[in-house]
Amino acid sequence: DAGVIQxxxxxxxxxxxxxxxxxxxxxxxDYLFWYRQTMMRGLELLIYFNNNVPIDDxxxxxxxxxxxxxxxxxxxxxxxxxxxRDSAVYxxxxxxxxxxxxxxxxxxxxxxxxx
Amino acid sequence: AQSVTQPDIHxxxxxxxxxxxxxxxxxxxxxxxxxxxxxxxxxxQLLLKYFSGDTLVQGIKxxxxxxxxxxxxxxLRKPSVHWSDAAEYFCAVGAPGGSxxxxxxxxxxxxxxx
Numbered sequence: 263d264a265g266v267i268q269x270x271x272x273x274x275x276x277x278x279x280x281x282x283x284x285x286x287x288x289x290x291x292d293y294l295f296w297y298r299q300t301m302m303r304g305l306e307l308l309i310y311f312n313n314n315v316p317i318d319d320x321x322x323x324x325x326x327x328x329x330x331x332x333x334x335x336x337x338x339x340x341x342x343x344x345x346x347r348d349s350a351v352y353x354x355x356x357x358x359x360x361x362x363x364x365x366x367x368x369x370x371x372x373x374x375x376x377x
Numbered sequence: 378a379q380s381v382t383q384p385d386i387h388x389x390x391x392x393x394x395x396x397x398x399x400x401x402x403x404x405x406x407x408x409x410x411x412x413x414x415x416x417x418x419x420x421x422q423l424l425l426k427y428f429s430g431d432t433l434v435q436g437i438k439x440x441x442x443x444x445x446x447x448x449x450x451x452x453l454r455k456p457s458v459h460w461s462d463a464a465e466y467f468c469a470v471g472a473p474g475g476s477x478x479x480x481x482x483x484x485x486x487x488x489x490x491x
Contacts, residue, residue, distance in 0.1 A: 266420070305421075305467065305481040318478065353420055365411055366479075368420030 266369035268354050274375045280342040283372045286335055287356030295366065296329055296339050297353040305353075311337065312360070344376045379404040381470045383482035390458050391490045398453040398485050400442075400468030409471040410451040411479065412442055416464045424466075427451065438462070463489040 267286040275281050287294050295310040309319040314331045322329070326345070331337040341348055351373050355366040380403040390396055402408060409428055413421040425436025432444040442453045451468060465486050471479035 304483045307478060310478065355420075365413075365423040365426050366421075368413075368422070370418070370420045 268369035278343045283339040285337045285354030291356035293357045295355040299351045379470045381482040387486045389488040396455045400451045402470040411469040413467040
């Protein structure tokens with residue numbers, strides 16, 4: 263298996279622009295998680311899905327953030343409009359059976375820079 | 378709700394020396410415990426996990442961790458560190474039967490001197 267695939271690896275955008283981050287989870291995994299990592303706040307859970315359904319989005323910082331999972335093999339995290347404080351590394355992770363399944367598999371992340 | 382503390386932000390060791398990274402958790406019962414490693418520019422990789430049973434857990438890359446209920450700890454150890462072990466290490470704790478959301482510590486950065 264190719265693992266969790268995220269694209270793009272790096273994204274530089276101007277403040278106010280829309281940004282879309284993409285994730286392909288491991289085939290057969292039923293949970294998908296979006297995390298944000300910054301020096302100040304560490305690793306934060308933004309939202310997670312179970313069987314393509316959003317379960318908890320309480321970590322999404324503002325209405326500017328939205329996430330979708332139209333099918334079991336694809337998810338997007340969108341920021342519109344983007345702001346400099348959104349600069350971070352965004353990780354997607356997937357698992358089989360959630361935490362009961364024994365841990366997550368993380369993608370390599372998307373480093374977002376908003377200027 | 379569970380919480381996890383990694384008291385050391387940075388740890389520096391010499392190559393070949395032993396290593397112990399500390400992790401303390403707060404939870405009312407025995408949680409699920411994990412250690413992850415993050416190499417520069419990479420995602421987190423699972424090193425080992427503890428759910429129940431033997432309190433000494435073996436993981437990949439020669440790492441082990443010991444669950445000590447009395448100390449609410451789950452420290453990561455390695456008898457001899459290699460330069461390639463330099464990375465960020467994260468402890469995570471999750472509640473069995475709970476919301477499936479593990480809480481991650483802030484991480485410990487391991488620096489290895491030749």
